[in-house]
Amino acid sequence: MDRFDHLVLGTESLFYSEMDNYIHENDENFTQLDIIHLFGKERLENIQKSLSKATGLAFITVDFRGEPITEATYFSRFCQQIRTFPQALERCKSSDAFGSIQAAVTQKTNVYFCPCGLLEVAIPIVVRGHYLGGFIGGQIRCNDAPDSISRLASVMHFNQSEKSEEYNRLMEEIPVYSYEKFLDIANLVFLVINQLGENEVSQYMQADVLKKKIKKVQNTNQKYLKNLKQKNKQLQELKMQSNPYYLLDAIGSLLNLSIIEDAPQTNELLNTLADYVRYSYEEQASFTYLSGELEQAERYLAIKKQKLGERMEYSVQVPREMQMQRIPAHILLPFVQNAFYNGIMLKNEGGKITITGCIKNNHVMLEIYDTGPGLTQNELDIKFEALKDYHEGPFIKLGTDYAQEKMKQLFGDGYDIIVEDSRGKGRKCIIRWPEHFEEREEDVCTEF
Numbered sequence: 001m002d003r004f005d006h007l008v009l010g011t012e013s014l015f016y017s018e019m020d021n022y023i024h025e026n027d028e029n030f031t032q033l034d035i036i037h038l039f040g041k042e043r044l045e046n047i048q049k050s051l052s053k054a055t056g057l058a059f060i061t062v063d064f065r066g067e068p069i070t071e072a073t074y075f076s077r078f079c080q081q082i083r084t085f086p087q088a089l090e091r092c093k094s095s096d097a098f099g100s101i102q103a104a105v106t107q108k109t110n111v112y113f114c115p116c117g118l119l120e121v122a123i124p125i126v127v128r129g130h131y132l133g134g135f136i137g138g139q140i141r142c143n144d145a146p147d148s149i150s151r152l153a154s155v156m157h158f159n160q161s162e163k164s165e166e167y168n169r170l171m172e173e174i175p176v177y178s179y180e181k182f183l184d185i186a187n188l189v190f191l192v193i194n195q196l197g198e199n200e201v202s203q204y205m206q207a208d209v210l211k212k213k214i215k216k217v218q219n220t221n222q223k224y225l226k227n228l229k230q231k232n233k234q235l236q237e238l239k240m241q242s243n244p245y246y247l248l249d250a251i252g253s254l255l256n257l258s259i260i261e262d263a264p265q266t267n268e269l270l271n272t273l274a275d276y277v278r279y280s281y282e283e284q285a286s287f288t289y290l291s292g293e294l295e296q297a298e299r300y301l302a303i304k305k306q307k308l309g310e311r312m313e314y315s316v317q318v319p320r321e322m323q324m325q326r327i328p329a330h331i332l333l334p335f336v337q338n339a340f341y342n343g344i345m346l347k348n349e350g351g352k353i354t355i356t357g358c359i360k361n362n363h364v365m366l367e368i369y370d371t372g373p374g375l376t377q378n379e380l381d382i383k384f385e386a387l388k389d390y391h392e393g394p395f396i397k398l399g400t401d402y403a404q405e406k407m408k409q410l411f412g413d414g415y416d417i418i419v420e421d422s423r424g425k426g427r428k429c430i431i432r433w434p435e436h437f438e439e440r441e442e443d444v445c446t447e448f
Contacts, residue, residue, distance in 0.1 A: 035063060035125060035133035038200045041070060047196065048073040051137070055185045056175065058139040064104070064131050066097025076139050078170035082116060091115050091156050096136045098152065100124070104131040109186045111149055114138075115156035118174065119145060121186040125197050135193055138182070141171075145179045244281040248274060269306050272299050283329055287439045290357075290364075291323035293332040297355060300333060304340050311350025312340075318357035318366070325364050326439065328406055334399030335368045335417070335429040341392050342380055343372025343427055351426070359435055366431040374422045407433065 035044070048059040052074035061070040083089045095114045099122030103110040110122040120138030124131060177185075251274045258267040276299040283292065294316055301314040336353065344351040351371035358365055375383065377397075384393050404417045411433055418430040 035061065036069060038125075038132060038197070038204065045070045045073065047193075048135070051135075051189055051192070055137075055189065056140075057137045057185065057189075059135055059137040060096070061133060061135055062096055062100050063133045064100075066093070066100045068093070068096070069133070076170070076174050078116075078167075078174055079118075079139050081166065081170055094156065095120070095152050096122075098150075099136055100134045102150075103134050109190045111145075111183065111186060113145070113149060113151040113153065115152045117141075117151075117153055119149075119177070119179075119182055121182070121189075123186065123190050123193055125193060132197075135189065137186070137189065139174065140182065141174050141176045142179050142182060143176065244277055247277055251277070265306075269303065272302050275299055276303065285329055287326045288329045289323065290318070290325045290327045293327055293329070294318055294323060294355070297332055297336045300336060301340070301353060308344070308350055312344055313350075313352040314354070315352070316355045318355065322357055322359055322364065325359075325435070326437075327364070327433065328410055330399075331403045331407065331431060332366060332368075334396060334403050335431070337392075337396045338400055338429070339368050339370035339372070339427065341396055342375065343370035346373050346375070346383075347371075362435045363432050364435050368429040368431075369426060371426040374424060374426050376421050403431075407431070411437070 039047070044061050048061065048070060051057070052059055056074075058072065058074045058076060058079065060068050060072045060075075063069050079092070083092055092114070099110050099112055099120060102112070103122035103124035104126065107124060107126050109124075112120060112122075114120050118139050119142040120136060123135040123137065125133055125135075251270055255267060255270045255274070258264075258270060276296065279292070279296050279299070283296075298314075298316055301316075305312050305314065332355075336355070339353045344353060353371075354367075354369045356367045356369075380393065384391060387393075400417075407415045407417055415433055418428075418432075420428045420430075422428070
């Protein structure tokens with residue numbers, strides 16, 4: 001094996017190594033791939049013309065059946081004349097098929113003499129054992145070829161009628177190449193063709209992978225769209241079921257009844273509840289004034305105060321000048337609800353909830369403190385395990401999780417809401433955000 005053969009085998013080895021995994025996983029696609037789809041007919045003919053000009057050899061491309069799929073380039077006048085005979089044309093096609101099949105079997109260039117005695121070569125295009133076709137080239141005379149080279153004249157005889165008067169003269173026009181020169185050209189063309197094949201297959205692979213990725217993304221998008229449609233449907237149903245104006249109308253009727261029955265405490269509670277419901281549904285902006293959030297928190301605490309009576313106390317101690325600060329909407333209330341439900345409500349003797357605030361180092365700070373049992377989330381999950389999700393706890397947790405995520409999305413991870421549990425003493429929640437910030441309405445609507 002000479003140095004050139006080592007180079008050829010090295011090129012093949014590298015090519016097959018890179019292709020191995022992909023082709024193994026996509027074997028069905030490659031069995032359907034043919035040489036026309038790989039190169040394109042026009043490109044194949046351009047390659048043929050370039051090779052013919054560079055080497056002086058004639059070329060034609062055949063498919064895996066040995067059938068010509070391109071126009072012949074640089075064919076000698078002798079071959080053109082011979083192929084005018086129908087029987088000779090079939091013999092020439094059989095000769096081409098023989099060469100291509102031999103090349104496909106060995107996966108190497110196959111040099112042989114055609115029935116007319118001209119030296120030819122079949123150059124296979126094989127991708128991981130899948131023979132796609134090949135280049136048939138040559139049509140030259142050679143006087144020093146080894147005896148081992150196949151000679152098809154011994155099995156495909158000429159008819160005397162095919163030998164016209166110009167037979168010998170046209171044969172003399174055909175150039176003579178040494179066997180060594182012809183073999184060098186054949187090996188060079190083999191390298192060129194297989195390198196081109198490697199590039200084409202690589203592009204085919206990339207296009208195929210890209211198509212699959214696009215299809216996967218499209219399928220994923222379809223799933224998202226389907227889920228989004230389902231979520232929108234559920235949202236519409238929730239909106240219908242939670243019609244606030246029906247509830248407000250009902251509260252209005254109860255208010256009238258409390259006046260008729262002279263029940264001032266009931267009237268006061270119903271007014272507070274009406275304001276609470278109205279704010280919950282009408283405050284849809286991404287940001288609001290702190291005063292509005294504090295008032296909503298006080299309404300909630302006032303309603304719960306009616307429930308627990310003397311067992312509950314609450315205090316809101318936020319400076320008036322601070323209440324005009326802007327705050328992301330619906331951030332404060334979930335932690336006030338948490339302080340009541342998972343704090344004060346869990347102690348027989350009740351307790352106190354305190355909301356304080358200050359501005360420090362260009363940051364606005366709110367602190368919600370309760371004197372409950374200070375249970376951790378894991379302890380709360382165990383305590384309410386028997387109720388599953390049929391109580392207020394899961395909904396309150398949704399609110400606190402939402403608030404924490406919203407603060408981090410708006411201001412960064414450094415503005416996570418701090419929750420400190422102290423066993424037997426209570427819980428402290430600290431909400432902190434910049435005193436001055438830009439209200440990103442579009443970003444907020446996109447994320448939430």
